[in-house]
Amino acid sequence: MKTAADKLSPTRVKLTVEVPFDELKPAVEAATKKIADQVQIPGFRKGHVPTRLVEQRFGRPAIMQEAVNDALPDLYQKAATEAEIKPVGRPEVEITEVPGLDGKDEGDLIFTVEQDVRPEIDLPDFSALEVEVEEPTVDDDAVQVRLDQLRERFGTLVGVDRPAEDGDFVSLDMTATIEDEEIESVEGVSYRIGEGNMLEGLDEALLGLSAGETTTFTSKLAGGEREGEEASVKVTAQSVKVRELPEADDEFAEMASEFDTLDELKADLKEKAEADAKGNRVALARNALLEKLLDDLEIPVPDGLVQEEIDNHLRNEGKEPGDSHGEEIREDTVKAIRAQFLLDEINATREVSVEQSDLMGYLQQLSAQYGIEPNQFLQMLAQSGQLEQIFAEVQRSKALDVVLADVTVKNESGDVLDLELGGSEDDADADDASDDAADEAETKPAAKKADESGAAEQETAEDVKAAAKTPAKKTTTRKAPAKKAPAKKTTATKAPAKKADAADEKDAKESGEKDA
Incomplete structure (x- = not known):
């Protein structure tokens, strides 16, 4: 097999591949046997039809078509290896010459491949490089943030008699419909306004909503069989609650950690913050x-x-x-x-x-x-x-x-x-x-x-079958x-x-x- 590579651009090459008939013979024999195994001719057991009769019944072009189609992925892979290219994406293959159509075991299979490839990258000497970063610092505010996060874990949800605000917890019922057809519904779901991990537009719909009130908004469904489709969503706030945090004192430190005092807890939080800053x-x-x-x-x-x-x-x-x-x-x-x-x-x-x-x-x-x-x-x-x-x-x-x-x-x-x-x-x-x-x-x-x-x-070599194009005047290689x-x-x-x-x-x- 002979492969010639032509660099069309830094990211695209064209391979011209010539395969002598001798190298294609195993594929031709395998294709003939494959066809023989699939047909039934009177007087012969299935799978034992002579090659001559297979050619007479189906024609030499059909056998060559099958042979080329099956051999092409491996031939392409071999050509890509010989040309030392790094393919990406799907190749574009065109078969220009198919040998053996006239019954003579001679000639070359010739095909071309246009293929996107990875560009050549000249990496620098990394030891000569220098970068500057803004070094994170740990101050009292960083420790307070961690302490507040710990307090939130031990917080208590308390109902409030007012419209919902950002950060409030809302227990809600929600129903999504498309053209009057109910697609999905949930009840009693707890959601914190501002988290943004449910439907788009839900946060805006809940703001200002008091317990017992209902509103409707439009959003694209985030899952299910109708994912991505726009639906009308009715949401009802069953309750509005806020999280009350425990006092940050020695009693809290003893309850929420292994330490007996708040000062010890803060010291530990500072160590963790410093470790995170290092990371x-x-x-x-x-x-x-x-x-x-x-x-x-x-x-x-x-x-x-x-x-x-x-x-x-x-x-x-x-x-x-x-x-x-x-x-x-x-x-x-x-x-x-x-x-x-x-x-x-x-x-x-x-x-x-x-x-x-x-x-x-x-x-x-x-x-x-x-x-x-x-x-x-x-x-x-x-x-x-x-x-x-x-x-x-x-x-x-x-x-x-x-x-x-x-x-x-x-x-x-x-x-x-x-x-x-x-x-x-x-x-x-x-x-x-x-x-x-x-x-x-x-x-x-x-x-x-x-x-x-x-x-x-990289696409697999099997994609060559799907991409292969053969000239109409020769034969049409079957697309897999x-x-x-x-x-x-x-x-x-x-x-x-x-x-x-x-x-x-x-x-x-x-x-x-x-x-x-």
Whole structure:
């Protein structure tokens, strides 16, 4: 087999592949046997029809068509390997010459492939790079925030006789209808105004609503068979409550912690805040390095891949291709793909190991975002075939940490910071890596779950069958059904629908909370 590669652009190549008939013979024999096994000719047992009769009955072109169609994926894969390209997206294949149509075992199979590829990226000497970050500080306000959060966990819900305000807890009944057909209804759901984890427009509808009052608003359904469709939603406030916090004193410290005094509790909260600030410093340095690399390096992306990601994102939001929202997210989509190309290139040049704790930390972060129990979320990802994508996202995040260890990081005063990334990572650093990976996933336009995170994921060679085009004057190679593309990141995996009672479950689980 002979392969010639023509670079059409930094992100697209054209392969011209010539396969001698001798190399195609095994595929021709296999195709003949395949057809013989599927037909019944009087006087012969099924599967024992002579090759000569198969050719007479079905014709040589039909056999060659079957042979080429079955052999094409492996031939394409071999050609891509010989040309040393890194394919992304779906190839465009055209068959220009098919040998053996005249019954003679001679000639070449000739086909061309136009394929988007990953660009070549010249990584810098990371030890020569320098980034500056604003170093987080821990003051009394930071400790007070943590103390207030702890007090909220032990707060008590108390009913109030006034219209609902931002931050209030509302027990509500809700019914969604489309063209007078009831689609879904819930009763007695507890929701905190401002959390924004239910239907769009619910917060605005509840503001100013007193107990016993009803209002109606329009929103797109977030889950179920009618997901993405616009529905009329009637909501009734059964009660309005506020959370009263316990006094911050020694008695509270003894009840809510292992300490006997408030001062001891505050000291412990300060230590935790300082540990978090240290982790945040790593995250800030990571983000600063990524931004610097994206600014400094030339990383082109294929236009077709960008459009594919945008179309996937629109489809997941229930919008049609060409919707104006596509142009709004184009810039972020391009940036997300450039970042993925960059991190994958770093990953290819460094040893990046992903531990189970890294994966679980990232999964816990994602499951918390969608209000789903971690084990259930893991099962959903496994069933949808997205675990490999999750692994890749975590690996990319860790790849950035690996090179960050070589970079000089300074604070605003010019002092060099020791991020302690050179040795083994402790649990806190692993959690920070997971947090940042989740943040990155949120910025990806397609990453609202997923078909979208793997913007540059390579299509399988089987897609060549679906893409193959043969000249009409020769023979028409049968198109195989297009294989469903693997789920993709970032930006762009489809997000599990948020359950309407997610807020209720969250409140019910809060430790020490009582309904007065």
